[in-house]
Amino acid sequence: MGKKREVDDRFRKFGTVSFTSVTKINDFIDYLEKGKVMGSTCKNCGLAFFPPRADCYQCLQSDMEWFEVSGKGRLITYSTLKYAPVGFGDDLPYSIAILDYNAYKVFGRIDGLIPEEEIKVGMEMVTRVNRLPKGHLNYIFQKP
Ligand SMILES: [Zn+2]
Numbered sequence: 001m002g003k004k005r006e007v008d009d010r011f012r013k014f015g016t017v018s019f020t021s022v023t024k025i026n027d028f029i030d031y032l033e034k035g036k037v038m039g040s041t042c043k044n045c046g047l048a049f050f051p052p053r054a055d056c057y058q059c060l061q062s063d064m065e066w067f068e069v070s071g072k073g074r075l076i077t078y079s080t081l082k083y084a085p086v087g088f089g090d091d092l093p094y095s096i097a098i099l100d101y102n103a104y105k106v107f108g109r110i111d112g113l114i115p116e117e118e119i120k121v122g123m124e125m126v127t128r129v130n131r132l133p134k135g136h137l138n139y140i141f142q143k144p
Helices: 027-033
Strands: 038-042 064-068 073-081 094-100 105-110 124-131 137-142
Touching: 027 038, 027 064, 027 137, 073 105, 094 124, 105 124
Parallel strands: 105 137
Antiparallel strands: 038 064, 073 094, 073 124, 094 105, 124 137
C-alpha cells in the first residue's frame, strides 16, 4: 500500500503542461469581469500575445503591457467537435476556431447560437466576454 502522503501530488509528473489557478496574468480575469478580453504586448520587442503572457519568449524580457482584443478578426479555421473531453460533453456539438487579428491570433470557441451552416472561413467575427453559470467567465466568437 505504501505510506500515505500529506499532499497527493503524483499527477504533477503527468504530461508536459499543467493547468494552474495561480499565474502571473491574473489581471486577465479582472478585465473579463469588466467585459474586456485582453492580450499582452512586450514593451521591449513589440510582440503581441494572446493568451497574454507575462514573459516574452522572443527577447526574454518581462516588461509587458495590456491591450484589448477589439474590432474584427478573420476566421481562418474552425473545427466542429462531435466528441469532447470529459467535462465538455454537455456543450456538444461546438466549434473551436482561430481568429486572425493580424498582429496576433485568438484561439477560442464560436458562439453556439450561430448555426454551423452560417460559419464560413474568411468571415469577420468579434471576440466577446461570455458569462457562465456560477460566476465563471470565458470568451466566445460572435458575428460583428
Ligand atoms: Zn519581447
